[in-house]
Amino acid sequence: MVADLISNHGWRWPQDWIDKCQVFNIIPLPNLDANSIDIVRWRDLKGIMSEFSVWKLVRHLATMEIMQPVLHDIITYLQPMAHKRTTKSIFGKLILAASSYYVWLERNNRLFKKSKRSPEELRDVIMVTVRLKLLSFHFKNSANVNSLLAHWKMPSLFRLYGS
Template sequence: MIQQHFWIKIGDGMQASMWFDKWDVICPLSSLITPRAIANAGFTLYTKVADVYRQGEWGWPDQWLARYLILHNIQHIDLHPRSDKVVWRSSGGKELDYSASSVWEDIRAAQNEVPWSSMVWFPQANVRHSFFMWLLVWNGVKDIAGLSSVANSWDIIYNHLVQFASSKKAVHVIGKLVVSAAGYFVWQERNSRLFTSKKRCVARLTEIILATVRMKLHTMRFKRTSQVERILQEWSLPRGLVVEDDDCG
């Protein structure tokens, strides 16, 4: 699926493989012409586009034009004194510079945005943690996350957090950070126990989770409120994180 998007944009034709690269809609020609036929015609498997396209014409053997009628459909090219270039051709036929984002846009299965997306992907989120939101450890972290009243049920946790998915209030951001960090470290611990002999107790995991969230909180700024004052005390955060006007408090 991905290979069909990789094209060679012809420059001087000196790097593009005549047989194995995709520089025309019918390419690669190796899917049509066998190595034996290539050798019998006096070419090699290392033949470049510039070796066959001369003075504005394709140098096809006459017997090939009769045998491989599709060769008549190959477009003429315009050789330039610049190197051939790998490009990404989108599903819509647009040539783009190759990048991770252009690849993702073409290969992903696009869906409508789900209502809980902002609960997982929010500006203060640690992306590595967010992927494992569904793996939860609850006891030992929920009190300091301001979620002590939320029962130990994923449905209830989800229904609670989704109400504040887009909220930038400190208590709601912290709740999302704690839940995602807990999920990540439980997943990590599960893999460690499956594939190694290393184990960490619940108390140690809780300590790691809270320390990780605390480190993240040190990178944030909070608007001064009574709720934020309580959060600073509970998380042992410096008062220097408080500003008079901020988008996270």
Template sequence: MSWGWHKLIQLRPSIRQLLWSKIGDGASTFVWFDKWDHNGPLNSVLSLRTILRACFSLKDKIIDVIDNGSWKWPIAWRDLYPVLNDVPVPAINSTKTDCIVWRDGNGEEKNYSASNVWDAIHTRGERVDWATLVWSSKSIPRHAFLLWLVMRKKLKTHDKLKPWDVGGAVNLNLVCCSLCKTGPESHAHLFFECPYSAKVWTLIKDVTYMESSSCKWDDIVADFLCSRKNNSAKSVIACLVIAAAVYYVWQERNNRMFSNHARPPEKIRDIILETVCYRLVKMRFKNNARTSNLLAAWKLPKALIMDDACN
């Protein structure tokens, strides 16, 4: 089986807790193995041997263990397994069949959808203020992913690899930045304190409308967050340009390290602007004077002006 399928299989214990049997006539819900109550499934409380010794079947349905509105199981079970005292006898409705429903982590019944599943099972962390810079429906996915790694400082730069150095063919103490050959490589150095990447940032930062921003990554992010306006054309362009700059600087770093192929900063600038321009062509902008000026600056057709997408 594939890696992806194995991962899906591993999600079953989490998903099972959120799939509930909604009792109707009680004829299709397994009383021991299905989750139909907050305390279930009951096989997590009762062992299979205990169930069989009481002359029940492992295939019993809800209707099979109810008699005149009471449970058929032994009274002694209530002393041995106190949790059973909190399991109510479900109301049986012979006109309705049992059905499977989705409930979130709070036990609230919801319509099944991929978004509700994700909300219920994913691990929630503290929301970061830079999420709007990285994740957007207008972002270029591969750029956004790399930018996310940069924000979390997860790229395998030399300073990250140094603790792994065990004296092999490459001595990381002697390796310097492949872009400038003047200093040790780190996230802060690459974006954009390195003389090479600083030149790239200087060439493009005017189109991000952050002309006064320094070449330090933390300052660039802070300036963007301070000037950002929700979904404005300027903000969208700034997001695209910053993410593209990060992507192509990292690409250039890898090209020089592994293939000894170098491009000047001006070439990287041109690639960044061309990539962003291609992305902008697929968008639509609201009709106002500010947007018209932006389209003119990017030499984009006026046909992109419509009443949707960006301000």
């Protein structure tokens, strides 16, 4: 968070950052409101700030509707199941990985190629990517698996094994 880099009314940049980029010393301090939560905002080419959260559009697909678009909270939620092979953990990890990758790619495209996709377009490419990856998995035939696959509108003849 930006607040973590401010101390005693001044920046507290890591020394190796300052050594590599002196411009950090001239960035003006933002006015922070301690009563507000940090949110990710994007500035478009016209300088207009807007909220940009693909997570809000994809979190229901991982049945993680309660998770706010805060990376720390998402990681904290997924970390205990990181090594598990439950459908919920697989779906959650795939969605987080695809979301992270495509938001990073979108950032680079906006910065370097001056191209831009809408949050809905990013949601769609994330969903397609996750669906394609899911095709390579073999899932146990259970009510939980069938529910998640139906939620994702996956074919009923999906790769299921067992009874």
